[in-house]
Amino acid sequence: MSSSPVTSRIHGPLLIAAAVFLVVVMPAMNALGWVDHFTLNLWGKYLCYGIMAVAIDLLWGYTGLLCLGQALFFSLGGYMMGMHLMLMIGKLGAYKSDLPDFMVFLGHTSLPAFWKPFYSFPFALAMVFIVPGLLALVFGYLAFRSRIKGVYFSILTQALTYGAALLFFRNDLLMGGNNGFTDFRTMLGANLRDPNTQRILYICTALLLVGTVAGCRWLTRSRFGLIQRAIRDSENRVLFSGYATANFKLFIFVISAMIAAAAGALYVPQVGIINPSEMTPDKSLEAVVWVALGGRGTLAGPVIGAISINALKSWATRAYPDLWLIILGGSFVLVVMFMPKGIIGLPAQISGIITRLRRRRQATSPETTPPAASTEP
Amino acid sequence: MSQKPFLLAAEGLNKAFDGYKAINDLSFYLDEGELRTVIGPNGAGKTTFLDLITGRTQPDQGTLVWDDGKHDLLKLNEYEIYRLGIGRKFQTPTVYTDHTVMENLILSLAGPRSIWHSLFGKLTSDQSDRIAEILGTIKLTPHAHRKAGTLAHGQKQWLEIGMLLAQEARLLLVDEPAAGMTDEETHRTGELLLSLAGKHTIVVIEHDMTFVRQISQGRKVTVLHQGHVLCEGPVDKVQNDERVIEVYLGRKSKAA
Numbered sequence: 001m002s003s004s005p006v007t008s009r010i011h012g013p014l015l016i017a018a019a020v021f022l023v024v025v026m027p028a029m030n031a032l033g034w035v036d037h038f039t040l041n042l043w044g045k046y047l048c049y050g051i052m053a054v055a056i057d058l059l060w061g062y063t064g065l066l067c068l069g070q071a072l073f074f075s076l077g078g079y080m081m082g083m084h085l086m087l088m089i090g091k092l093g094a095y096k097s098d099l100p101d102f103m104v105f106l107g108h109t110s111l112p113a114f115w116k117p118f119y120s121f122p123f124a125l126a127m128v129f130i131v132p133g134l135l136a137l138v139f140g141y142l143a144f145r146s147r148i149k150g151v152y153f154s155i156l157t158q159a160l161t162y163g164a165a166l167l168f169f170r171n172d173l174l175m176g177g178n179n180g181f182t183d184f185r186t187m188l189g190a191n192l193r194d195p196n197t198q199r200i201l202y203i204c205t206a207l208l209l210v211g212t213v214a215g216c217r218w219l220t221r222s223r224f225g226l227i228q229r230a231i232r233d234s235e236n237r238v239l240f241s242g243y244a245t246a247n248f249k250l251f252i253f254v255i256s257a258m259i260a261a262a263a264g265a266l267y268v269p270q271v272g273i274i275n276p277s278e279m280t281p282d283k284s285l286e287a288v289v290w291v292a293l294g295g296r297g298t299l300a301g302p303v304i305g306a307i308s309i310n311a312l313k314s315w316a317t318r319a320y321p322d323l324w325l326i327i328l329g330g331s332f333v334l335v336v337m338f339m340p341k342g343i344i345g346l347p348a349q350i351s352g353i354i355t356r357l358r359r360r361r362q363a364t365s366p367e368t369t370p371p372a373a374s375t376e377p
Numbered sequence: 378m379s380q381k382p383f384l385l386a387a388e389g390l391n392k393a394f395d396g397y398k399a400i401n402d403l404s405f406y407l408d409e410g411e412l413r414t415v416i417g418p419n420g421a422g423k424t425t426f427l428d429l430i431t432g433r434t435q436p437d438q439g440t441l442v443w444d445d446g447k448h449d450l451l452k453l454n455e456y457e458i459y460r461l462g463i464g465r466k467f468q469t470p471t472v473y474t475d476h477t478v479m480e481n482l483i484l485s486l487a488g489p490r491s492i493w494h495s496l497f498g499k500l501t502s503d504q505s506d507r508i509a510e511i512l513g514t515i516k517l518t519p520h521a522h523r524k525a526g527t528l529a530h531g532q533k534q535w536l537e538i539g540m541l542l543a544q545e546a547r548l549l550l551v552d553e554p555a556a557g558m559t560d561e562e563t564h565r566t567g568e569l570l571l572s573l574a575g576k577h578t579i580v581v582i583e584h585d586m587t588f589v590r591q592i593s594q595g596r597k598v599t600v601l602h603q604g605h606v607l608c609e610g611p612v613d614k615v616q617n618d619e620r621v622i623e624v625y626l627g628r629k630s631k632a633a
Contacts, residue, residue, distance in 0.1 A: 239454075
């Protein structure tokens with residue numbers, strides 16, 4: 001209802017067309033050889049980031065909770081999947097041992113107990129959701145019960161992801177230290193270096209993205225969505241309308257963490273590596289920039305932001321490696337100053353400018369207005 | 378706990394902010410079905426008193442019990458107090474500006490407040506009828522789908538009263554409903570409150586003496602001064618009380 005009638009009329013069909021393109025057209029073109037494997041793989045990565053961006057916007061744009069640690073949940077999801085993939089390497093590793101290479105290197109002779117269940121794919125998949133979800137539940141419970149809000153919440157989430165990164169950098173955590181996990185071979189028996197496997201992973205990612213956007217669309221249009229936005233705009237009023245806002249915030253925080261984690265779990269087998277640098281605060285900040293650039297408080301905006309910024313990054317880090325951060329910072333400043341609604345708000349912004357110009361031209365044309373009335377309204 | 382059969386009973390309340398005594402040994406008793414007006418000069422503690430009742434602020438001392446002493450309000454938080462049937466209209470209109478008028482009322486409707494219900498609960502036809510009725514009462518039917526932020530000041534005040542009605546509160550705490558309204562709007566607001574008297578228990582905080590006279594109509598008026606009840610009684614008696622003239626009305630008439 002907020003967007004102009006023209007944009008809302010084309011929104012639905014446009015979203016469906018985009019979904020069909022990502023889920024069907026892209027992989028079909030890849031299978032036919034029109035899109036090379038490298039590009040499809042790159043897009044798989046972008047879409048994972050897109051899912052994380054939606055998760056951030058669910059908190060920031062819709063609930064007013066700016067989480068600066070979302071990449072932590074993304075990485076944890078990736079690590080949980082990575083543990084399974086590490087065990088699937090088996091004796092194919094550099095040390096020809098059943099243990100992951102980094103454990104052999106550190107002098108371990110047997111698999112730590114907490115690694116053993118990760119031989120099971122269903123267990124690893126469950127942990128992808130349970131571990132980040134539980135962390136979000138405990139952290140969110142403590143933060144929201146103490147009524148930590150605004151910038152304090154943001155700083156705490158940043159501290160949380162920084163602390164986790166420091167922890168994961170340590171070798172004695174037995175999670176691969178600063179090298180993390182890499183050199184994956186198979187997933188569910190399929191060779192990860194086979195383009196067909198990668199294409200299936202890409203399709204899974206595109207489906208997860210479409211499912212996430214569809215699910216969030218439903219969520220934000222339910223009464224829950226009304227309450228979410230009410231909390232964003234006036235949390236006190238919501239409390240005085242009888243809603244336990246802390247529970248609502250906790251619910252959305254956990255959901256958002258699990259969405260990001262699912263994206264991370266698909267990211268790892270496609271990118272082939274996960275290490276603690278993915279948890280450092282700058283990764284989360286970068287993801288917040290995607291959301292801001294794409295358009296906060298919308299569902300397509302964060303996806304557009306994540307894809308376009310990362311495509312720009314892929315190009316710029318090759319063409320102008322020294323300038324990338326300046327390009328990123330500069331485009332952020334430009335968008336904040338001139339495009340408050342982000343890329344997604346651009347069509348409405350341009351049509352607004354056109355109507356204003358047209359009105360001004362009508363106002364200044366001699367036969368319609370007396371000369372004195374042609375000043376600004 | 379109080380043994381008196383009051384809907385709301387406050388005894389010996391004290392609240393200081395950095396040494397400033399906003400509420401000073403305040404005792405206040407309210408019967409079910411009353412329409413009580415509370416007046417007092419700026420800084421008399423009127424809004425702080427509402428903050429104490431609704432759980433926004435905790436008192437340093439005193440008791441505050443609800444429904445014949447059945448509930449200790451000091452042990453409950455904002456939303457638990459709301460769920461007992463205590464609704465509040467804030468001094469500055471506090472509506473959800475980015476939501477439509479209709480959505481504001483939907484969020485305020487009496488009913489379950491669980492996450493589950495917010496996800497899967499549907500608006501019943503009774504509730505839709507109720508919303509239509511409230512929209513009529515607060516004269517916002519033509520504006521149902523406008524964003525509340527675009528309403529005129531007086532309309533926002535009414536919307537917030539409408540949100541209290543949607544809540545089906547037993548006690549309506551109405552903080553300066555006429556603030557910033559034209560004389561005609563003020564009068565209509567008074568009529569609206571009078572039409573609700575009896576169905577709900579209402580506490581109105583107000584500055585405007587014309588408005589107070591309109592709605593009190595011989596009912597009890599409480600005068601607060603420096604966080605303490607200065608006197609209580611019908612508006613004529615209160616206006617002729619020497620202490621009241623000295624601290625409040627005298628100053629007010631000089632200013633007018």
